Amino acid sequence: MTQNSNAALFLEKKLLGSLPGLSIDCVIFGYKNHELFILLLQWKHDNMWSLPGGFIHKDEDMDKAAYRVLKERTGLDSIFLSQFHTFGNRDRIGKEHENSLKKRQLLLKELYKNQPKIIEWLNKRFITTGYFALVDINQTNPKPDFMTIQCAWQSIKSIPSTIMDHREIIEKALQQLRIQLNYLPVGLSLLPTKFTMQDLQKLYEAILQKKLERSNFQRKMLKLDVLVRHEKQMTGAANKAPYLYSFNQEKYDLLLKKGIGLSF
Amino acid sequence: MTQNSNAALFLEKKLLGSLPGLSIDCVIFGYKNHELFILLLQWKHDNMWSLPGGFIHKDEDMDKAAYRVLKERTGLDSIFLSQFHTFGNRDRIGKEHENSLKKRQLLLKELYKNQPKIIEWLNKRFITTGYFALVDINQTNPKPDFMTIQCAWQSIKSIPSTIMDHREIIEKALQQLRIQLNYLPVGLSLLPTKFTMQDLQKLYEAILQKKLERSNFQRKMLKLDVLVRHEKQMTGAANKAPYLYSFNQEKYDLLLKKGIGLSF
DNA sequence: AATTTATTATGTTAATTTGACACAATAATA
DNA sequence: TATTATTGTGTCAAATTAACATAATAAATT
Incomplete structure (x- = not known):
């Protein structure tokens, strides 16, 4: 007691x-x-x-x-x-x-x-x-x-x-x-500092609850001009290794203020 | 007292x-x-x-x-x-x-x-x-x-x-x-039942606080397939009279649920 | 009655974006 | 060395967009 x-x-x-x-x-x-x-x-x-x-x-x-x-x-x-x-x-x-x-x-x-x-x-x-x-x-x-x-x-x-x-x-x-997706830092806050494009895509898919087309998703994301590309990541899997990315935080914050403007 | x-x-x-x-x-x-x-x-x-x-x-x-x-x-x-x-x-x-x-x-x-x-x-x-x-x-x-x-x-x-x-x-x-603009019935709720395309456009401009291009705005709005066109309105002004529009409420409500998806 | 004026409806065009798919590159495995 | 799965990039037709052009028209002016 x-x-x-x-x-x-x-x-x-x-x-x-x-x-x-x-x-x-x-x-x-x-x-x-x-x-x-x-x-x-x-x-x-x-x-x-x-x-x-x-x-x-x-x-x-x-x-x-x-x-x-x-x-x-x-x-x-x-x-x-x-x-x-x-x-x-x-x-x-x-x-x-x-x-x-x-x-x-x-x-x-x-x-x-x-x-x-x-x-x-x-x-x-x-x-x-x-x-x-x-x-x-x-x-x-x-x-x-x-x-x-x-x-x-x-x-x-x-x-x-x-x-x-x-x-x-x-x-x-x-x-x-x-x-509010286009006004929230979901990528920056939910992912580790470095991540693959697939990580980012699957995150959007989990939130929107729908499948997105891989190559088109990549094109749209890169065109936002907020991602920095790093060295490749050897996954240990029997296939081509993906690049790692991180956010340019300043650019990302600026973009969020007026809304990312993505539509899927 | x-x-x-x-x-x-x-x-x-x-x-x-x-x-x-x-x-x-x-x-x-x-x-x-x-x-x-x-x-x-x-x-x-x-x-x-x-x-x-x-x-x-x-x-x-x-x-x-x-x-x-x-x-x-x-x-x-x-x-x-x-x-x-x-x-x-x-x-x-x-x-x-x-x-x-x-x-x-x-x-x-x-x-x-x-x-x-x-x-x-x-x-x-x-x-x-x-x-x-x-x-x-x-x-x-x-x-x-x-x-x-x-x-x-x-x-x-x-x-x-x-x-x-x-x-x-x-x-x-x-x-x-x-x-939340794409998820709110601003058109239906703020305008009278019948209104002109200019009314609708100026409403969006007031909310977004920016000018929009007239003919492109009209095209986008009509393509949403939620507006009903009525007879023309004689304004008394020395120019061509505009059509009146109203919302098809059912279609509008359906559209709002998944978001209008307009970007300006 | 013809002309002018302001505004609307609609059309045109080039540039951009999108969706869908193709294909070569590549890291590990068989 | 061939196989396998996944990635990076390319292609291309269709759709969309921004910007501008043109025609229609209701009333005022002449």
């Missing part, structure tokens, strides 16, 4: 110093093996999965809070992060299975039985603002905290059961990622 | 029944004389202008609240409305000139001197979610309420002094309008 008491103490300070009724949830995108992944947490009380989230301190900018939450979960700062939607449906908590909702409420009552303020704080209706992050999956080392069993990258093709409306939040993030 | 008391009573019920620390602000776009306009309110206490805004009832979906606010101000329902950003900077209230902030606080204290709960409620830090609306300016009949002197359409080329960070909110709305 000591561990629980410590945890309770920690949470009390954190919660009562935050804005009530408001939270932040992060959809953290990574890219590996030509697939898009999202970083999710699995909770102790019911094994359900959730987005890494948190609260806004009373004297903290909301965007800063999002960066802090992200840092707490991935250890990374200076990540690309962008707000995409705020979810304010009255019944958004009710989209969860009743079973796990009850379990969590019991857990909370047990944990805070002598702290009605916290119980009250947590039982409120919450409105949450969604941010999406674009990270180089190899640079992350996510770790679970005391409320969660594990913290794992899940393919967007097989998202496990989530709490509340987190599934919906993920879908909206994906949709916004597609709509 | 009776009027003020009634107003205070009305507000008390409204405020204490709403979620604390959260508000909604609407950037209502209209289009007239080939220019974009925004509907703004001018306040009694300091003559500053603000976006029409409101609060979320405790049992109300946030999107519903936005529709309600809009209805209260314009009398219109079934308007195109879309959330675009949530503003959560710690000092967003501080962006206003200190002078008018003090004036408003004095006004509130006078109005609610026996209602500390309301004073407390209103003095909180607020986070606001911005929605933009696209309306046919001719269908609206905006009226000020008891807190405001007037309610007027202002050209985006000359926005008057606003309270708090409302100027910033307007800029962000315009930016999002541009980025």
Whole structure:
């Protein structure tokens, strides 16, 4: 129980110093093996999965809070992060299975039985603002905290059961990622510094969820004049080795400001 | 003072029944004389202008609240409305000139001197979610309420002094309008049912803030296969009269779903 | 009634972009 | 040395674009 008491103490300070009724949830995108992944947490009380989230301190900018939450979960700062939607449906908590909702409420009552303020704080209706992050999956080392069993990258093709409306939040993030594609640094943020043209193409295919023609994709990308070609990469495969590329960050940033203008 | 008391009573019920620390602000776009306009309110206490805004009832979906606010101000329902950003900077209230902030606080204290709960409620830090609306300016009949002197359409080329960070909110709305242009029903929602090709072109020019070539614009628009041509319109001017067009709504909606895909 | 004026509808053309496919180059394997 | 899979580059017809040209026309002017 000591561990629980410590945890309770920690949470009390954190919660009562935050804005009530408001939270932040992060959809953290990574890219590996030509697939898009999202970083999710699995909770102790019911094994359900959730987005890494948190609260806004009373004297903290909301965007800063999002960066802090992200840092707490991935250890990374200076990540690309962008707000995409705020979810304010009255019944958004009710989209969860009743079973796990009850379990969590019991857990909370047990944990805070002598702290009605916290119980009250947590039982409120919450409105949450969604941010999406674009990270180089190899640079992350996510770790679970005391409320969660594990913290794992899940393919967007097989998202496990989530709490509340987190599934919906993920879908909206994906949709916004597609709509804003020409204004987001997906290439620079999701790929390692050096990458092949195939990596870049498969990334676009994963986001747009459609196949693109190889040679035409290469032509379009090179004409943007933001890629730098490096030495070839010997893959070990029985075929011609591909060149490596990286972004000229200045040119890329300039291009993003007015929109890449690609249409597929 | 009776009027003020009634107003205070009305507000008390409204405020204490709403979620604390959260508000909604609407950037209502209209289009007239080939220019974009925004509907703004001018306040009694300091003559500053603000976006029409409101609060979320405790049992109300946030999107519903936005529709309600809009209805209260314009009398219109079934308007195109879309959330675009949530503003959560710690000092967003501080962006206003200190002078008018003090004036408003004095006004509130006078109005609610026996209602500390309301004073407390209103003095909180607020986070606001911005929605933009696209309306046919001719269908609206905006009226000020008891807190405001007037309610007027202002050209985006000359926005008057606003309270708090409302100027910033307007800029962000315009930016999002541009980025999402290919996914928004700007033509259908901002124009009257029947319009000329010039109307449509000037609308795009107002949003994109650049000139477009007339004959090429016409060709691109017609090829989308969403416009219906009607009889000609005799303008009274000494020149050839233009055709009128309207949207085939079904086709237009279908097109919007996957994005119009126009690039200028 | 003929002429002028401003604006619209439509046409033309060269340059550019696109989609679809072809083919040679090449790193490892058989 | 031949085979294999994948890459870099080329080709080419079709589509699209930007820029400009021309004809149509509603009202005003003469």
